Amino acid sequence: YWLKGVDNGVLNEPRWTTFMRTGHPPATDLKNVPGFWRCHKQWPVDGSGSQRLYPHTAQQLTKTPSMPGDIQSLLYRAGAGMGAGGWWGEQTGDMAADDAHSLVYDSAPLTEAVDIMGMPQVRLRVAADAPFYQWTVRLEDVAPDGKVSLVGGAAINPSQRFSRLAPEALIPGEPTSLATSIHFTTWRFNPGHRIRLAVANAQFPMIWPSPTPGTTSLLLGHDTWVELPTVPVASGADQTC
Numbered sequence: 001y002w003l004k005g006v007d008n009g010v011l012n013e014p015r016w017t018t019f020m021r022t023g024h025p026p027a028t029d030l031k032n033v034p035g036f037w038r039c040h041k042q043w044p045v046d047g048s049g050s051q052r053l054y055p056h057t058a059q060q061l062t063k064t065p066s067m068p069g070d071i072q073s074l075l076y077r078a079g080a081g082m083g084a085g086g087w088w089g090e091q092t093g094d095m096a097a098d099d100a101h102s103l104v105y106d107s108a109p110l111t112e113a114v115d116i117m118g119m120p121q122v123r124l125r126v127a128a129d130a131p132f133y134q135w136t137v138r139l140e141d142v143a144p145d146g147k148v149s150l151v152g153g154a155a156i157n158p159s160q161r162f163s164r165l166a167p168e169a170l171i172p173g174e175p176t177s178l179a180t181s182i183h184f185t186t187w188r189f190n191p192g193h194r195i196r197l198a199v200a201n202a203q204f205p206m207i208w209p210s211p212t213p214g215t216t217s218l219l220l221g222h223d224t225w226v227e228l229p230t231v232p233v234a235s236g237a238d239q240t241c
Contacts, residue, residue, distance in 0.1 A: 014039035055105035066220035081203035118229030125219040130212035131169035140196040152185035
């Protein structure tokens with residue numbers, strides 16, 4: 001159309017087309033991912049919003065912040081995190097093994113489906129006993145049978161918390177805030193399932209290990225949360241793609 005002036009109808013096509021994953025059990029051999037294409041005229045899509053969830057000490061993920069002063073600690077294990085593969089977006093098996101070495105927080109079982117489309121936002125208030133660590137966050141789907149599917153994730157290099165051009169080491173024992181966007185994803189959390197936030201300080205072999213073994217702390221409250229980019233729930237029959 002643009003180079004040869006051929007009227008091929010491209011301007012009549014949707015401006016935004018996304019594959020909506022409708023949720024599936026953990027698997028590394030899927031030939032077809034369950035879902036359908038969603039077409040929209042604009043971004044953000046009509047009816048989109050956000051849902052902010054806060055971790056609590058009882059491994060809960062709720063819409064209200066935890067009490068200030070609640071702290072949870074995690075012992076560093078350099079080899080943890082292999083279940084997520086070599087990079088975000090690979091097909092993955094059950095994440096339970098990785099979650100065993102992470103801080104995990106689950107919502108109550110959903111009473112209705114929740115569709116997300118976009119880049120979930122995460123903010124963590126943390127502290128550590130050494131100047132060099134990494135943090136990773138994983139968004140997961142916990143089925144009623146306990147199987148855990150990876151929805152998306154991201155890594156955080158805390159030395160770049162102020163600037164990528166002027167990295168600064170952590171000050172041991174001093175709290176600091178970290179923020180990141182989970183890689184763009186789509187997913188349907190189906191009724192009866194739980195939304196899980198997993199926070200870890202190792203994601204091998206995706207992230208090279210930190211040089212110092214020790215303990216990191218997650219400070220719960222208003223400054224620690226995950227925010228989901230929600231969109232209206234639709235079915236394949238509702239789409240015109």
